[in-house]
Amino acid sequence: MHDIKRDEIMDLYKNPHNKGYMSKPTVSVSKKNPMCGDEVNLQLKIDNGIITDAKFDGNACSVSIISSSVLTDYIIGKSINEVKKIKKNDLLKLIDMNLSTSRISCASVVFSALQNALEDL
Amino acid sequence: MKDVRKDFPILNRTVNGSPLIYLDNAATSQKPKEVVDKIVEYYYKYNSNVHRGIHTLSEESTEMYEGARKLISDFIGADNPREILFTKGTTESLNRIAERWVPANLKRGDVILLSDLEHHSNIIPWQKAAERIGAEINYINTDDNGEITIEEVKKMISDKVKLISISHASNVLGTIVPIKEICKLAHDKGIYVCVDGAQAAPHLKINVQSLGCDFYAFSSHKMLGPMGVGVLWAKEKILKELEPYEYGGGMIDEVSFKNAAWAEIPIRFEAGTPNVSGAVGLGAAVTYLSNIGMDNIRNHEIELSKYLLEGLKEIKGINIIGPREADKRTGLISFYFLNIHSHDIASVLNTLGIAVRSGYHCAMPLHNKLNIPSTVRVSYYLYNTKEELNTLLNGIKKALDILS
Numbered sequence A: 001m002h003d004i005k006r007d008e009i010m011d012l013y014k015n016p017h018n019k020g021y022m023s024k025p026t027v028s029v030s031k032k033n034p035m036c037g038d039e040v041n042l043q044l045k046i047d048n049g050i051i052t053d054a055k056f057d058g059n060a061c062s063v064s065i066i067s068s069s070v071l072t073d074y075i076i077g078k079s080i081n082e083v084k085k086i087k088k089n090d091l092l093k094l095i096d097m098n099l100s101t102s103r104i105s106c107a108s109v110v111f112s113a114l115q116n117a118l119e120d121l
Numbered sequence B: 001m002k003d004v005r006k007d008f009p010i011l012n013r014t015v016n017g018s019p020l021i022y023l024d025n026a027a028t029s030q031k032p033k034e035v036v037d038k039i040v041e042y043y044y045k046y047n048s049n050v051h052r053g054i055h056t057l058s059e060e061s062t063e064m065y066e067g068a069r070k071l072i073s074d075f076i077g078a079d080n081p082r083e084i085l086f087t088k089g090t091t092e093s094l095n096r097i098a099e100r101w102v103p104a105n106l107k108r109g110d111v112i113l114l115s116d117l118e119h120h121s122n123i124i125p126w127q128k129a130a131e132r133i134g135a136e137i138n139y140i141n142t143d144d145n146g147e148i149t150i151e152e153v154k155k156m157i158s159d160k161v162k163l164i165s166i167s168h169a170s171n172v173l174g175t176i177v178p179i180k181e182i183c184k185l186a187h188d189k190g191i192y193v194c195v196d197g198a199q200a201a202p203h204l205k206i207n208v209q210s211l212g213c214d215f216y217a218f219s220s221h222k223m224l225g226p227m228g229v230g231v232l233w234a235k236e237k238i239l240k241e242l243e244p245y246e247y248g249g250g251m252i253d254e255v256s257f258k259n260a261a262w263a264e265i266p267i268r269f270e271a272g273t274p275n276v277s278g279a280v281g282l283g284a285a286v287t288y289l290s291n292i293g294m295d296n297i298r299n300h301e302i303e304l305s306k307y308l309l310e311g312l313k314e315i316k317g318i319n320i321i322g323p324r325e326a327d328k329r330t331g332l333i334s335f336y337f338l339n340i341h342s343h344d345i346a347s348v349l350n351t352l353g354i355a356v357r358s359g360y361h362c363a364m365p366l367h368n369k370l371n372i373p374s375t376v377r378v379s380y381y382l383y384n385t386k387e388e389l390n391t392l393l394n395g396i397k398k399a400l401d402i403l404s
Ligand SMILES: Cc1ncc(COP(=O)(O)O)c(C=O)c1O
Pocket: B026, B027, B088, B089, B090, B091, B092, B119, B121, B122, B167, B169, B170, B171, B196, B198, B199, B219, B230, B362
């Protein structure tokens, strides 16, 4: 939580990027955090193998919101093949919050949703 | 109440540089030195398998194990120790009834009545058992104050209802359920009552005979005892007709290559080597609780509930769930804020050394029904103090400053 106080992180929590719903997503996947039952919904718009837009929503804690915001920012503009190569650890590095084990599961919900979404493609 | 804090070594530790304030007692309680010492003593001096050998250690070990059974039997006012079955906890106790008693006593079309405030472990075993025999499950609803009223129970009772399984106290709302009245109502109609006592046995003086229930389940670890042991109490008459839960060593009188004759109760229900140190530890825990006095613990908790309810009410935007009156609760209060997630509040509190639970507390259906997000749950016990609650209240305010 010391990290969460860092301004940019707190700013992302209060004003997350890509939060909400898009019309006619190519895929939409909801994933629950097995630890607490919170749910994140991830939607992707895909054109010619490129992720042209990504949005997320759901009832989620700060870590999950920040993680979803960072991940959606990161994948927009990338190809499906590039995005398939992203590992959970890459995301944890990107958000750089020094999370405890229980909070890693909060950060990972959106990542599982992304993996599910790509499975079907 | 005498100062008990010195009996709990863990209360001396710090978390994130602050003294630990442990307010997650509904998940598991801390253990007094007496309990831990007893377990150590058992392993250092008496360890041996029970009901097996004629050597001294085996006899002493058996005496300690059966002695613990007697202590627990007295603690909950059972008719005799044969009615006390050791299990690994409330979950196993409830599963045993669902697995063994339900198929032998219920049939297709019968109804099992639960309530909407149940913990998952008092829902899923019944769902599975009902599915197998074609029985149905109905739910008694809590009222606006988070209480289960007798009128509501009456409304749900029909000729089809054969079993009511209900918590004595809720692990989310804190509500104390009127078990005695429910049992009276049920028995007039020949309905059996099973009580999930996981959140009540640590806080209330329990007398299974005056409650009038048929089954009572609870866990050692929530009432100062070790993890991995719990109790299923049932009337002797019921146990005598009940099929064993597991089969194996220790629970038989005679075995041939074709079949086996069961030992007497309760040994019949304890196949395999039991958790002797666990039982002995729980025996020490109920002795400790009795020495303090369950009434003293109850009064202390009502004091804390009153104090905390007052303090929480002052916080802007807070939504407190469960009964408004302190004496209708055990030692816990859950609350939520609409735009701030419970995990985040728990995280800020953790930086201050305060341990609370956040989430759905194994009661998803209740949260969904009340249409509330996950909650923060503060649960206290005999060693918690008003000073700690003051630190908590300041911590919540600090969390709100950071997060909103
Ligand atoms: C009301 C209630 N029932 C059952 C249980 C399950 O107890 P255990 O995990 O010890 O089996 C709990 C524990 O959280 C509880 O609060």
